[in-house]
Amino acid sequence: MGSWILRKAVASVALVGTIGLWAAKVDAQERKPDLVLKGTITEANRESYVEVPFTVPAGVVRVSVDFHYTGHEKKATIDLGLLDNERFRGWSGGNKSAFTVSANDATPSYVPGPVKAGVWKLLLGVPSMPAGVNSEYVAKVYFGRAGERIGASTFGAEAVPGPVRSGPGWFRGDLHMHDAHSDGSCTSEGGKKVPCPLFKTVEAARARGLDFIAITDHNTVSHFNEVRELAPYFDRMLFIPGREITTFQGHANVFGATEFMDFRLTSKYVPTFDDLLNEVEKENTLISINHPGSPTGAECMGCGWSVKNTDFKRVHVIEAVNGGSLDGPQSGIPFWQKRLNEGFRETAIGGSDNHNASYDPQHESAIGKPTTVVYAENLSEEAVLKAIRAGHVFVDVQGSRDRSIEFTATVGGQKAMMGDVVKAGAGTKVHFVLAMTNLAGAHIEEVMDGVAKPLGDVVKDASETRQFDETSDGKRHWIAVNVRGQDGHLLILGNPVYLNF
Ligand SMILES: [Zn+2]
Numbered sequence: 001m002g003s004w005i006l007r008k009a010v011a012s013v014a015l016v017g018t019i020g021l022w023a024a025k026v027d028a029q030e031r032k033p034d035l036v037l038k039g040t041i042t043e044a045n046r047e048s049y050v051e052v053p054f055t056v057p058a059g060v061v062r063v064s065v066d067f068h069y070t071g072h073e074k075k076a077t078i079d080l081g082l083l084d085n086e087r088f089r090g091w092s093g094g095n096k097s098a099f100t101v102s103a104n105d106a107t108p109s110y111v112p113g114p115v116k117a118g119v120w121k122l123l124l125g126v127p128s129m130p131a132g133v134n135s136e137y138v139a140k141v142y143f144g145r146a147g148e149r150i151g152a153s154t155f156g157a158e159a160v161p162g163p164v165r166s167g168p169g170w171f172r173g174d175l176h177m178h179d180a181h182s183d184g185s186c187t188s189e190g191g192k193k194v195p196c197p198l199f200k201t202v203e204a205a206r207a208r209g210l211d212f213i214a215i216t217d218h219n220t221v222s223h224f225n226e227v228r229e230l231a232p233y234f235d236r237m238l239f240i241p242g243r244e245i246t247t248f249q250g251h252a253n254v255f256g257a258t259e260f261m262d263f264r265l266t267s268k269y270v271p272t273f274d275d276l277l278n279e280v281e282k283e284n285t286l287i288s289i290n291h292p293g294s295p296t297g298a299e300c301m302g303c304g305w306s307v308k309n310t311d312f313k314r315v316h317v318i319e320a321v322n323g324g325s326l327d328g329p330q331s332g333i334p335f336w337q338k339r340l341n342e343g344f345r346e347t348a349i350g351g352s353d354n355h356n357a358s359y360d361p362q363h364e365s366a367i368g369k370p371t372t373v374v375y376a377e378n379l380s381e382e383a384v385l386k387a388i389r390a391g392h393v394f395v396d397v398q399g400s401r402d403r404s405i406e407f408t409a410t411v412g413g414q415k416a417m418m419g420d421v422v423k424a425g426a427g428t429k430v431h432f433v434l435a436m437t438n439l440a441g442a443h444i445e446e447v448m449d450g451v452a453k454p455l456g457d458v459v460k461d462a463s464e465t466r467q468f469d470e471t472s473d474g475k476r477h478w479i480a481v482n483v484r485g486q487d488g489h490l491l492i493l494g495n496p497v498y499l500n501f
């Protein structure tokens with residue numbers, strides 16, 4: 001089916017880029033504590049408070065403590081609290097052995113607020129310490145810094161959380177939702193329209209069977225504290241920190257940071273989009289341009305993308321499918337494809353943009369419609385964001401729970417998956433394989449550089465594979481596959497394999 005101009009064959013064939021499917025799997029590594037505080041509590045300390053000072057250096061934005069002591073079996077009890085260099089930061093008594101405090105979120109029992117350098121104190125209360133018992137305590141202290149990914153989940157239950165699920169796989173999620181912390185609303189017990197509590201959205205996402213979510217309230221960071229409280233309960237689902245930077249010139253989700261980020265684009269604080277991107281890079285986060293095909297103006301403030309001279313090299317992701325438009329006339333897909341044709345490798349994702357905590361698929365913008373499906377090394381924040389950045393992603397546009405594709409390219413005995421780059425000199429044959437699940441009755445199209453053409457007949461079986469070849473002309477191309485239902489509506493939007501990018 002080759003459609004490129006066939007040139008003289010050259011021998012050089014190379015493969016570059018990450019190959020997620022075949023890369024060695026490495027779960028988040030054990031993190032070393034920044035400080036280890038040790039001591040002994042004896043009967044002399046009974047019914048008193050022991051202060052254990054430690055120094056928080058400048059540049060720290062998050063303090064996590066993991067506390068253990070010996071002598072439980074002899075009825076030794078040590079309660080736990082925290083003072084920062086100025087004030088009381090919380091008391092968990094004997095109910096938690098690990099906690100985190102940061103500017104905008106803290107483990108329940110603790111108070112979010114500025115993390116200032118200086119001498120902080122662990123506060124140890126001793127309600128019970130029988131005579132003759134020496135209780136040895138160890139407090140591991142971890143400092144988080146701006147832009148640091150801690151490896152598993154910012155909101156995990158422990159000071160050093162592991163992945164929500166180990167091992168590589170395809171994970172399904174929704175990366176765009178609103179609740180009471182911005183303009184989400186639902187019906188109260190008494191029948192009124194009220195700001196919709198965040199837990200309703202999270203319950204719905206879980207009932208919908210999603211593996212990961214990002215709650216993306218407009219501009220604020222107030223939702224992170226509640227997410228930290230919910231994450232240990234909903235411990236089969238990964239919570240990715242998110243917010244929707246909402247400006248007069250466009251909306252963009254930022255994934256992976258919990259620090260405040262100034263959204264006042266064109267003000268003296270954030271004069272240009274490049275200044276906003278500087279913030280994004282400082283925090284080591286992903287930025288996604290949202291619903292770029294929407295109208296903009298009085299009808300919907302900044303909904304379409306109108307930033308002049310956007311530096312797309314610094315933009316990682318485009319929300320090509322938004323729950324409000326899917327593949328309709330306001331789709332973001334043409335905007336995304338234009339970027340690819342310009343030579344940028346932006347990953348296409350989807351987001352429901354849900355505002356009412358409903359996952360009923362009959363509703364527009366139901367949670368999980370669309371679903372972003374990601375091939376990651378494990379179900380952790382670091383791995384999922386890395387996989388999105390790498391483009392190891394397809395969008396399940398209608399939000400089924402089980403439709404899937406795997407699209408790979410082979411050159412010279414090596415393989416690449418969606419999002420990867422293949423170098424193929426002129427005349428080199430590139431072999432593509434498309435494996436599909438639960439797409440019987442659908443039509444497939446191959447999309448090269450934005451131009452779609454049918455790929456074979458209607459899909460007949462629940463599990464089906466198609467193969468085709470293209471011969472490289474040595475130039476830059478991108479090749480993706482989309483799947484459509486019998487009525488022509490898009491079911492699956494695939495990210496491309498990139499040739500010679
Ligand atoms: Zn928006």
Ligand SMILES: [Zn+2]
Pocket residue numbers: 176177178244353
């Ligand atoms: Zn939104």
